[in-house]
Amino acid sequence: MSEFVFKGRLWVLKDDKGNLIEDIDTDQIYHNAYLHITDISEMGRYALGNLEGWKDFPSKAKPGDIIAAGRNFGAGSSRQQAVDCFAALKISLIMAPSFGAIYFRNAVNSGFPVLKCAELEALAEKEHIKTGDRVEIDIRIGKARNTSTGETFQVEPLSSVQRQIYEAGGLFAFAQSMEER
Amino acid sequence: MGYTVIEKIIQRHTQQEVRPGHIVWMILDVRSARDFGGPNVVKNFQKEYGDKPVADRKKTFFTFDLSVPACSLKYADSQQICREFARRKGIKVYDVNEGIGSHVLIERGHAASGSTVVGTDSHMNILGAVGSFGQGMGDVDITFAFKTGKTWFEVPETVKVILKGEFNAPSSAKDLTLFILSKLGTREAALKAVEFYGEPVKELSLAGRITLCSMVTEMAGIVGFVPEANDRFLKEIQDLSGVEYRPLTADPDARYAEEIEIDVSGLTPKAAAPFQPTNVKDVKDLSHVSIDSGFIGSCTNGRTEDMKAAADVLKGRKVKQGVILKIVPATRRVYSEILKQGILDDLFESGAVVSNPGCGGCAEGHIGLTGEGETQISTANRNFAGKQGKGNNYLASPRVVAASCVLGRIASPEDL
Numbered sequence: 001m002s003e004f005v006f007k008g009r010l011w012v013l014k015d016d017k018g019n020l021i022e023d024i025d026t027d028q029i030y031h032n033a034y035l036h037i038t039d040i041s042e043m044g045r046y047a048l049g050n051l052e053g054w055k056d057f058p059s060k061a062k063p064g065d066i067i068a069a070g071r072n073f074g075a076g077s078s079r080q081q082a083v084d085c086f087a088a089l090k091i092s093l094i095m096a097p098s099f100g101a102i103y104f105r106n107a108v109n110s111g112f113p114v115l116k117c118a119e120l121e122a123l124a125e126k127e128h129i130k131t132g133d134r135v136e137i138d139i140r141i142g143k144a145r146n147t148s149t150g151e152t153f154q155v156e157p158l159s160s161v162q163r164q165i166y167e168a169g170g171l172f173a174f175a176q177s178m179e180e181r
Numbered sequence: 182m183g184y185t186v187i188e189k190i191i192q193r194h195t196q197q198e199v200r201p202g203h204i205v206w207m208i209l210d211v212r213s214a215r216d217f218g219g220p221n222v223v224k225n226f227q228k229e230y231g232d233k234p235v236a237d238r239k240k241t242f243f244t245f246d247l248s249v250p251a252c253s254l255k256y257a258d259s260q261q262i263c264r265e266f267a268r269r270k271g272i273k274v275y276d277v278n279e280g281i282g283s284h285v286l287i288e289r290g291h292a293a294s295g296s297t298v299v300g301t302d303s304h305m306n307i308l309g310a311v312g313s314f315g316q317g318m319g320d321v322d323i324t325f326a327f328k329t330g331k332t333w334f335e336v337p338e339t340v341k342v343i344l345k346g347e348f349n350a351p352s353s354a355k356d357l358t359l360f361i362l363s364k365l366g367t368r369e370a371a372l373k374a375v376e377f378y379g380e381p382v383k384e385l386s387l388a389g390r391i392t393l394c395s396m397v398t399e400m401a402g403i404v405g406f407v408p409e410a411n412d413r414f415l416k417e418i419q420d421l422s423g424v425e426y427r428p429l430t431a432d433p434d435a436r437y438a439e440e441i442e443i444d445v446s447g448l449t450p451k452a453a454a455p456f457q458p459t460n461v462k463d464v465k466d467l468s469h470v471s472i473d474s475g476f477i478g479s480c481t482n483g484r485t486e487d488m489k490a491a492a493d494v495l496k497g498r499k500v501k502q503g504v505i506l507k508i509v510p511a512t513r514r515v516y517s518e519i520l521k522q523g524i525l526d527d528l529f530e531s532g533a534v535v536s537n538p539g540c541g542g543c544a545e546g547h548i549g550l551t552g553e554g555e556t557q558i559s560t561a562n563r564n565f566a567g568k569q570g571k572g573n574n575y576l577a578s579p580r581v582v583a584a585s586c587v588l589g590r591i592a593s594p595e596d597l
């Protein structure tokens with residue numbers, strides 16, 4: 001059974017001025033110098049490796065952690081590694097006000113939860129969510145709670161399509177399951 | 182509440198309710214892969230589904246256009262991998278002799294108005310020019326499309342762009358496109374569909390619509406449509422494709438994310454300077470830039486009308502000594518038309534190199550890379566650093582490229 005309720009520690013991707021970082025592109029997430037790597041388990045150590053202030057992220061991240069990023073997360077190239085590197089670290093989900101179109105497709109296709117959250121900028125600005133807080137998110141209904149502060153907020157729940165692919169374990173597996181039905 | 186053009190097309194291809202932001206399963210009328218991305222599709226398909234068939238071989242195609250005939254071993258291998266897979270599965274290949282895949286799909290009537298088409302080509306949305314929802318995707322998506330005949334899609338919002346005013350030669354659809362691009366940049370239309378309205382676009386021919394819609398990619402848009410059409414265009418597209426063209430109109434109460442008005446009165450020839458397509462300037466302000474080479478072709482400006490526009494400038498003139506002009510018709514059909522209409526002769530006599538159809542010098546795969554320090558003026562759609570070799574690329578219309586190659590500097594035909 002696929003998991004739908006995630007409890008984890010939060011990383012809020014802010015710059016040194018305390019603003020949520022926008023337009024984080026795929027080279028900042030996973031630099032093109034490592035595109036030759038094909039083994040997913042090798043990719044984790046390069047996650048956010050080119051993002052100013054976050055280069056040590058892989059050594060600090062723990063399985064189950066949750067990422068909150070600024071708008072247009074994953075802009076740029078179509079590299080799948082920019083999604084897989086987070087899966088390798090066992091990050092459970094990423095939320096952002098919006099995502100790059102291809103990045104979003106790649107994540108959905110590989111069964112990795114990416115969730116839009118319109119209030120994220122306001123929440124981060126008012127420090128209603130901070131790095132280190134513990135959050136609980138039900139991705140079926142989009143209900144989220146900062147258990148460190150008690151604050152609740154809403155994320156866009158998985159669409160029915162996203163959920164079908166997620167439950168099957170990715171796009172290719174979903175094609176198989178379509179046949180079996 | 183009514184539907185925009187994109188919402189209508191998607192609604193005809195899904196059972197789910199179509200509204201911006203909804204993610205729906207969409208039936209695909211055509212799925213294709215080219216010599217770039219195609220081999221990965223084959224690899225994925227074999228790994229995931231082995232000997233199983235594709236969903237519908239009559240709706241599945243390979244089109245080779247990037248390196249045709251293959252000019253590196255890598256592309257030769259890639260094309261052969263696709264051919265062998267196609268033979269096993271009974272899929273049609275438009276091989277290295279045919280031309281740019283998206284244009285071939287239009288000419289062969291595969292991309293009809295109202296249809297949904299995907300392929301491993303980031304400019305597949307060019308099909309908006311003929312009222313088809315085309316979309317470029319990665320090899321994972323296309324593999325799934327081959328297998329199931331479906332894809333998922335997030336219904337985009339639509340922006341309405343209303344063009345006002347009039348413009349005349351030597352300005353052309355390309356100058357109009359670059360001008361619009363300079364106004365919209367990469368944010369206004371980002372992740373959205375665009376509908377273009379107004380006299381300046383209503384009067385565009387098929388080639389002009391293709392030029393405009395191809396560069397919606399550079400505006401970061403999903404796809405662009407030109408819903409209004411005159412009888413001349415309707416006849417042109419029907420004669421070319423052999424299928425009935427049904428104009429697509431948005432409902433009067435359709436909802437738009439934004440309406441943007443752009444006045445194009447007195448439009449002058451434009452060129453995009455390195456290294457962004459949005460870095461648009463007036464040609465007259467670039468007359469100090471001397472050039473080493475020119476390229477006329479690509480999915481943006483590779484049709485007979487584009488070749489004719491260049492030939493009209495070049496006829497009776499010579500490409501300047503020391504400058505190389507490379508010309509690549511978009512398809513075999515275009516090649517045959519320029520041959521029969523005497524256009525090829527005018528181009529050849531000017532001193533230009535004219536090659537077989539394909540993407541040509543647009544991408545780093547076929548003829549005419551640029552070397553370090555080389556300055557080229559091109560009719561293609563992108564001038565990012567490294568896209569066509571190490572040189573600097575300016576983007577302009579066929580007329581401006583032709584005139585520039587005669588004078589050896591960036592110029593408009595009026596300067597001749």
Ligand code: SF4
Pocket residue numbers: 246247281302303304479480481539540541543544561562
């Ligand atoms: S001409 Fe250039 S942009 Fe167009 S399909 Fe070919 S490579 Fe892509």
